[in-house]
Amino acid sequence: MNERLKQLRTVLGLSQEAFGETVGVTKAAISRIESGINSLSDRMILSIVTQHNVNERWLRTGEGDMFIELSKDEQICYRAKRILLNAA
Numbered sequence: 001m002n003e004r005l006k007q008l009r010t011v012l013g014l015s016q017e018a019f020g021e022t023v024g025v026t027k028a029a030i031s032r033i034e035s036g037i038n039s040l041s042d043r044m045i046l047s048i049v050t051q052h053n054v055n056e057r058w059l060r061t062g063e064g065d066m067f068i069e070l071s072k073d074e075q076i077c078y079r080a081k082r083i084l085l086n087a088a
Contacts, residue, residue, distance in 0.1 A: 004059055005048075006034045008066065012052060022085075023047040053078055 009019045009030070016034070017027040023044055032038040040048075040059075049056045058064045070078060 001040050001059060002034050002036045004062060005030070005040065008048070008052065008054060008059070009034075011066065022051050 009016065012019065014022070015027075016030040020027050020030045024047060025044065029038070033040055033044075045056065045059060048054050048059060053068050053070065055064050055066060055068050058066050
């Protein structure tokens, strides 16, 4: 999972610090997970899936698509939520 976390963060264009902020952990925590020192907790997986529309199966196993396909309305809501969270 550590390699997939790094891949996801890179695709999202986020630094370790910025990604950590989105899921409620520090840059150091993300670094330790990406380097394989620590593993992702179920709570963190849930945060990543929820905050970034990530396919949980992909994150856990590498199977399937990285992101969950959203309808047009869901995409609009997701983007609006991201904008509002970044503005706060």
